[in-house]
Amino acid sequence: xxxxxxxxxxxxxxxxxxxxxxxxxxxxxxxxxxxxxxxxxxxxxxxxxxxxxxxxxxxxxxxxxxx
Amino acid sequence: xxxxxxxxxxxxxxxxxxxxxxxxxxxxxxxxxxxxxxxxxxxxxxxxxxxxxxxxxxxxxxxxxxxxxxxxxxxxxxxxxxxxxxxxxxxxxxxxxxxxxxxxxxxxxxxxxxxxxxxxxxxxxxxxxxxxxxxxxxxxxxxxxxxxxxxxxxxxxxxxxxxxxxxxxxxxxxxxxxxxxxxxxxxxxxxxxxxxxxxxxxxxxxxxxxxxxxxxxxxxxxxxxxxxxxxxxxxxxxxxxxxxxxxxxxxxxxxxxxxxxxxxxxxxxxxxxxxxxxxxxxxxxxxxxxxxxxxxxxxxxxxxxxxxxxxxxxxxxxxxxxxxxxxxxxxxxxxxxxxxxxxxxxxxxxxxxxxxxxxxxxxxxxxxxxxxxxxxxxxxxxxxxxxxxxxxxxxxxxxxxxxxxxxxxxxxxxxxxxxxxxxxxxxxxxxxxxxxxxxxxxxxxxxxxxxxxxxx
Numbered sequence: 001x002x003x004x005x006x007x008x009x010x011x012x013x014x015x016x017x018x019x020x021x022x023x024x025x026x027x028x029x030x031x032x033x034x035x036x037x038x039x040x041x042x043x044x045x046x047x048x049x050x051x052x053x054x055x056x057x058x059x060x061x062x063x064x065x066x067x
Numbered sequence: 068x069x070x071x072x073x074x075x076x077x078x079x080x081x082x083x084x085x086x087x088x089x090x091x092x093x094x095x096x097x098x099x100x101x102x103x104x105x106x107x108x109x110x111x112x113x114x115x116x117x118x119x120x121x122x123x124x125x126x127x128x129x130x131x132x133x134x135x136x137x138x139x140x141x142x143x144x145x146x147x148x149x150x151x152x153x154x155x156x157x158x159x160x161x162x163x164x165x166x167x168x169x170x171x172x173x174x175x176x177x178x179x180x181x182x183x184x185x186x187x188x189x190x191x192x193x194x195x196x197x198x199x200x201x202x203x204x205x206x207x208x209x210x211x212x213x214x215x216x217x218x219x220x221x222x223x224x225x226x227x228x229x230x231x232x233x234x235x236x237x238x239x240x241x242x243x244x245x246x247x248x249x250x251x252x253x254x255x256x257x258x259x260x261x262x263x264x265x266x267x268x269x270x271x272x273x274x275x276x277x278x279x280x281x282x283x284x285x286x287x288x289x290x291x292x293x294x295x296x297x298x299x300x301x302x303x304x305x306x307x308x309x310x311x312x313x314x315x316x317x318x319x320x321x322x323x324x325x326x327x328x329x330x331x332x333x334x335x336x337x338x339x340x341x342x343x344x345x346x347x348x349x350x351x352x353x354x355x356x357x358x359x360x361x362x363x364x365x366x367x368x369x370x371x372x373x374x375x376x377x378x379x380x381x382x383x384x385x386x387x388x389x390x391x392x393x394x395x396x397x398x399x400x401x402x403x404x405x406x407x408x409x410x411x412x413x414x415x416x417x418x419x420x421x422x423x424x425x426x427x428x429x430x431x432x433x434x435x436x437x438x439x440x441x442x443x444x445x446x447x448x449x450x451x452x453x454x455x456x457x458x459x460x461x462x463x464x465x466x467x468x469x470x471x472x473x474x475x476x477x478x479x480x481x482x483x484x485x486x487x488x489x490x491x492x493x494x495x496x497x498x499x500x501x502x503x504x505x506x507x508x509x510x511x512x513x514x515x516x517x518x519x520x521x522x523x
Contacts, residue, residue, distance in 0.1 A: 010392075011392070014392045015388065015392070018369045018391055018392075019369045019373075020369050020372050020373060020388055020391065021373050022385070022388055025381040025385070026381060026384050026385040026388060027385070028385070029381060029382055029384070029385025029386060029389070030385050030386075030388055030389045030392070032385075033385065033386060033389040034389065034392075036450065037353075037356075037389075037393070040349070040353045041353065041357075041393070041394075041397050043350075044350055044353055044354070044357075044397055044400050044401070044404070045396065045397060045400060047350055047400065047404070049400060049403040049404065049407065052403045052406050052407050052410075053406065054399075054402050054403055054406060055402070055405070055406045055409070058270075058405070058406070058409070058463075059256075060255035060256060060270055060462070060463030061254055061255050061256040061257060061463060061487060061488070062463075062487050062488075063409065063412075063413040063416075063486065063487050064406065064409045064410050064413055
């Protein structure tokens with residue numbers, strides 16, 4: 001199934017879950033954003049980060065403590 | 068006695084301190100300049116002459132005594148709440164003393180106006196704002212960059228010599244590049260941030276200066292940092308050039324100008340250049356957007372999203388609603404990518420002093436259609452710009468955009484990034500580039516102000 005077809009199903013359903021209304025123009029924006037962001041989001045989800053510890057509250061003014 | 072209107076920021080400060088410029092005359096001349104030029108630029112969305120005069124009357128003899136400054140519509144002032152460039156900003160906003168305001172006041176500066184910005188800080192272009200877009204002084208039909216559009220257009224249009232912006236995903240550096248300015252995104256947490264409506268939740272936003280050159284940025288950022296950013300002359304600088312799309316999928320004239328500036332920096336410092344692989348960059352770029360978006364949602368409820376101000380742009384309304392749909396697992400994963408990117412940079416900065424790449428891959432696009440043509444094809448400016456702008460916000464490192472050339476009569480910016488806390492090194496490097504090119508690009512003046520068109 002093409003991403004645009006998936007979006008046709010996903011977007012109205014997801015908005016409905018949250019009870020969020022959107023007019024036609026907003027829906028067009030949401031579809032465009034989804035088509036741009038969703039493929040890289042899927043790649044991100046597929047990325048193997050198993051060996052990477054999550055830095056909790058990282059001090060972003062400093063390098064990471066362990067290298 | 069000169070009004071000092073067209074002096075640089077540090078020249079204005081020095082001339083006032085030496086008694087050569089009357090700060091009251093400079094303030095009135097600045098207000099007059101805004102009245103004269105702002106109808107074309109829409110850079111300043113509000114002035115408050117009486118408040119500014121009161122600030123001057125009470126100003127201490129600090130490093131910016133009497134110097135007029137524009138501050139982005141992202142920071143509250145004691146007499147004015149920020150509007151974030153939007154009809155509705157979905158966060159509580161009240162007048163108050165923000166950190167940047169307090170820093171300016173305590174340095175003796177005079178806040179002379181509020182700078183326009185892209186609606187909700189949500190774009191690198193500056194083409195949407197509740198006030199109408201700011202215009203690029205180099206070509207008023209082109210984007211000034213965003214989201215700190217007004218601060219950049221104010222300085223490039225010579226309304227003021229310095230402005231305070233904010234950078235959450237490149238929002239100081241993009242407009243600096245589009246408008247031919249120097250703009251520093253400080254190390255996270257190093258510059259004044261309190262009073263920002265997202266200060267408690269944001270891990271990407273910082274305040275920073277937009278000025279004509281690195282010397283002026285050094286002065287204004289020293290005030291925002293609350294400490295002097297000492298100047299040095301770096302020798303043997305190890306320059307890393309980031310490989311991949313961020314350096315290669317770039318308009319040819321931009322690439323040529325940036326490569327020339329990198330070579331200038333190498334020669335000026337007696338340094339070396341090497342290519343650096345950063346395979347984490349694409350994931351890091353997306354991670355930045357996801358983290359910044361999730362942090363911006365804050366306490367927004369579906370009910371609020373169903374009652375958005377109709378004056379908010381359709382684009383803004385749609386994007387706000389889309390952000391809610393992004394799965395939480397993606398944002399969690401983005402946190403791990405942040406760790407990967409920070410670890411990769413920590414290793415890289417043991418081998419190089421700065422990382423270089425074009426700030427943006429093409430010059431300022433038209434306000435009416437902010438898309439850019441790259442070797443890979445046409446992209447929206449936002450898609451293209453975020454490739455280079457996001458990493459510093461994700462990881463906390465400092466980054467600077469330096470004017471290094473022109474194409475189509477519009478400025479080109481080179482971005483340099485350094486390790487955490489090495490903001491001073493970036494200013495030093497920017498000054499080395501200025502010396503190498505005879506300050507050609509920092510002293511260039513937009514043709515609308517009576518100068519000859521830029522030539523590469």
